[in-house]
Amino acid sequence: MRLFVGIPLPEDIREALTRLAAGVPGARWIRPENYHLTLRFIGEVDGPEIDDVAEALAAVTAPPLDLQLDGVGYFGDRRRPKVLWAGVVANPDLDRLQKRVERRVCEAGVAPETRKYHPHVTLARLRGAPFKRVGGFLEMNGAFQTRSFAADRFVLFESRLGNQGSAYIPQVDYSLTTPMGAL
Numbered sequence: 001m002r003l004f005v006g007i008p009l010p011e012d013i014r015e016a017l018t019r020l021a022a023g024v025p026g027a028r029w030i031r032p033e034n035y036h037l038t039l040r041f042i043g044e045v046d047g048p049e050i051d052d053v054a055e056a057l058a059a060v061t062a063p064p065l066d067l068q069l070d071g072v073g074y075f076g077d078r079r080r081p082k083v084l085w086a087g088v089v090a091n092p093d094l095d096r097l098q099k100r101v102e103r104r105v106c107e108a109g110v111a112p113e114t115r116k117y118h119p120h121v122t123l124a125r126l127r128g129a130p131f132k133r134v135g136g137f138l139e140m141n142g143a144f145q146t147r148s149f150a151a152d153r154f155v156l157f158e159s160r161l162g163n164q165g166s167a168y169i170p171q172v173d174y175s176l177t178t179p180m181g182a183l
Contacts, residue, residue, distance in 0.1 A: 002159040003045050003053065003171070005101050006036035007151045009121070013069065016146050017086060017123060020072070024137050026129035027084065034168045035121055037067070037088060039101045039154055042110055049109060054156055054172050056108035062097040064176045065151040069121060072141045074134055076126070081134045085120035086144060094119060097176070101154070152176050 009017075014032045021029040045053060068089040076082035088094065098117050106112050126134070156172040 001045055001050055003042040004157050004159060005039040005154060006157055007154050009035050010149050013146050013149055017121060020123055020141055020144065024129050024133050026127050027124040029124045030122055031165060037119060037121055039098050040105050040113065042105060052108040053105060056104040057156055057174055060100045060104050060174060062100060062176050063093065065091065065093050066148050067091060067151050068148045069146040072138055072144055078131045081126050081129055081131060083125055084123040086123055088119040
């Protein structure tokens with residue numbers, strides 16, 4: 001089973017992201033129901049490891065988050081841009097949550113992530129997209145920004161690959177709650 005941990009997005013935020021999905025040949029746009037903020041890509045996990053990961057994540061504690069999307073960018077280089085994304089306003093609470101998720105996933109036996117965490121929402125995967133068009137997309141949508149929104153949970157998702165793209169199936173929901181005594 002292919003797994004990742006993410007924060008689902010409110011419907012109006014997904015709708016705002018959907019309005020960005022145009023103007024780049026070679027872009028495979030993410031379906032609105034699949035938009036999320038990734039905390040940790042886990043990858044292929046089998047049998048008892050799945051239960052170990054799910055149980056380890058249940059030990060993650062953190063307060064609800066106030067998040068906002070801001071700006072767009074891409075991964076890859078000018079010769080081969082690979083992914084278009086919407087950025088996230090810097091948030092120390094999000095960084096702490098991501099580190100807690102990372103620690104628990106590693107305690108469950110998953111190899112540590114080697115890449116630096118860069119919070120984002122993937123908009124499209126690119127194949128052969130001309131950088132001129134990618135640059136035009138970035139310029140036209142550089143001022144993209146959403147309202148602030150509350151994130152009060154994170155989810156362990158299964159990613160099933162198919163002919164129509166991936167389907168992300170929630171496996172376990174985890175609540176973010178205000179610690180006792182903190183108001």
